[in-house]
Amino acid sequence: MSTTVDKIKGIEEEVSSPHLLAVYMLILSQMAKTQKNKATSFHLGQLKAKLAKLKRELLTPTSSGGGGGAGFDVARTGVASVGFIGFPSVGKSTLMSKLTGQHSEVAAYEFTTLTTVPGQVVYNGAKIQMLDLPGIIQGAKDGKGRGRQVIAVAKTCHLIFIVLDVNKPLTDKRVIENELEGFGIRVNKQPPNIVFKKKDKGGISITNTVPLTHIDQDEIRAVMGEYKISSADIAIRCDATIDDLIDILEAKSRSYIPVIYALNKIDAISIEELDLLYRIPNACPISSEHGWNIDELMEQMWDKLNLVRVYTKPKGKLPDYTAPVVLRSNKCTVEDFCNAIHKTIVEDFRQAIVYGKSVKHQPQRVGLSHELADEDIITIIKR
């Protein structure tokens, strides 16, 4: 019986290697400009869907292939966690110690850190968990080293610091991104704007609101066939690729995570080189060892985490600005606020009085389902 790994190998060998698949895609897209070969595009759609399914199988913790974060995951504390990903010896643990004061072994040799080391930063009143992780190497997602377990932890974080050594070529950035992508992490991306609705009958209906330059109906049908979907409404609202469509079908195993590139060891380069680094989007040049530009890293972290601070105002008193209740932006209703303080508050809740960006009138009376905004002030009125 062939294992999942064998099956993936078989498919990848059809186009020789994952690298060649990329080249193949490039050639195909160039072909598309002149004359699209229907047979190849159908076949490619099929292959890509097959690959995606098998990769998921391989990465599911229950499958024989393993995966998952067992042994590497730690108790989550705080309102958000930030995972440190990078090649060995780029300075992840040095950064950890600098940011949190939590000691994490630092040394000049590779793979100094062997497991997850948690620490905490308090920023703008929010407790944020930092997870120093072992270094990963190319091929980590395919099981090289402890890479898979490491990436599995990163996949559950709210933000990833990809730590890079500025003395090494920036091609490292692409390699790390590929590792994360291969594990279903989508870096600094929103889910593709495709609405997919499976149906019992009626066949496949495809609509698009923008011209599709990357895919044709044949490819879409090939992918659907591979997923054994015979009836569905697919509304495509972006110039989607076949990978985008597969991401929607594989939504359960995809994580869209913001990333900041922490370009470390800038103490070892020239000002001219530093200027160039500043042009990289989502990057923050730092020196972990010297603590240089750590403030900017924290500011960028704060922006990406998109947290909501809510100040409590006891009736007839001034708001308490020293200790905000911090919520995540996808869980920031008045009810979430109450639950963050104590589970029983909702039971006695009558209404809330809110000042701030989330309300039209200052103040405004609102109910449990009202969504709060950053720096709102709230008074809870009990029954």
Ligand SMILES: Nc1nc2c(ncn2[C@@H]2O[C@H](COP(=O)(O)OP(=O)(O)OP(=O)(O)O)[C@@H](O)[C@H]2O)c(=O)[nH]1
């Ligand atoms: N020049 C310079 N060296 C640094 C800086 N940060 C870390 N280093 C050095 O880089 C080496 C590796 O640092 P670590 O913090 O152990 O790196 P790591 O990424 O945690 O390594 P692993 O746990 O092995 O993956 C050590 O010799 C550090 O002293 C920096 O900002 N500048």
Ligand SMILES: [K+]
């Ligand atoms: K090291």
Ligand SMILES: [Mg+2]
């Ligand atoms: Mg380390």
